[in-house]
Amino acid sequence: MSKYLKPKDLERIGRWVKKLDSYMLLDRPSDDIVLGVLNLPYKYIGSGRHRIVFDLDNGYVLKVARMGKGIQRIRNEVDLYHSVPFDLKIHLCKIADYGEGWVVMKKLDQKVPRNEQFYKKTKIMHDKFSHFGMKLSDVTDGKKAKMGNVRLSKGKKIVIIDYGNIHA
Numbered sequence: 001m002s003k004y005l006k007p008k009d010l011e012r013i014g015r016w017v018k019k020l021d022s023y024m025l026l027d028r029p030s031d032d033i034v035l036g037v038l039n040l041p042y043k044y045i046g047s048g049r050h051r052i053v054f055d056l057d058n059g060y061v062l063k064v065a066r067m068g069k070g071i072q073r074i075r076n077e078v079d080l081y082h083s084v085p086f087d088l089k090i091h092l093c094k095i096a097d098y099g100e101g102w103v104v105m106k107k108l109d110q111k112v113p114r115n116e117q118f119y120k121k122t123k124i125m126h127d128k129f130s131h132f133g134m135k136l137s138d139v140t141d142g143k144k145a146k147m148g149n150v151r152l153s154k155g156k157k158i159v160i161i162d163y164g165n166i167h168a
């Protein structure tokens with residue numbers, strides 16, 4: 001059961017994820033192939049190396065693993081979200097729902113502006129995670145935010161939308 005996904009869509013995702021797991025599909029299949037096989041009724045809004053992302057059109061996005069490694073990245077993301085202290089959690093995009101190989105997150109569209117004020121904020125966030133022994137290599141270079149994985153919240157906080165690679 002999911003508040004965000006219909007049983008039919010959960011079934012489609014489940015079938016796809018099972019295939020990823022058992023066939024150990026290590027190469028990155030093209031977006032077109034993944035979209036065709038998944039066949040979900042949601043608008044595609046982007047993809048990275050490990051996941052394909054859909055707009056649920058209700059303020060949330062759905063991310064589905066697009067290769068075997070993506071399943072572990074999602075597990076890691078969910079674990080991290082549920083285990084970090086509040087001070088760090090405010091920088092992690094809200095997870096609303098999840099399952100094996102998929103996660104529903106809040107949709108954030110605003111990019112982080114490239115100026116001194118936000119370089120400073122990025123550095124502060126970087127140091128906060130560092131303090132807890134976590135490296136943000138997918139997120140910043142210590143100063144500039146990596147645009148694909150970081151957004152700005154309504155309250156102008158820097159929020160990481162892809163934290164599958166952050167480890168405690």
Ligand SMILES: Nc1ncnc2c1ncn2[C@@H]1O[C@H](COP(=O)(O)OP(=O)(O)O)[C@@H](O)[C@H]1O
Pocket residue numbers: 045046047048049050051052053061063073093105106107108109147148149161162164
């Ligand atoms: N919460 C979100 N809100 C809006 N767009 C998103 C969100 N999460 C991901 N995206 C879009 O999907 C792309 C891929 O998502 P990402 O989580 O970075 O996948 P990967 O783990 O494969 O790198 C992002 O670069 C971004 O364009």
Ligand SMILES: [Mg+2]
Pocket residue numbers: 048049148149162
């Ligand atoms: Mg990414």
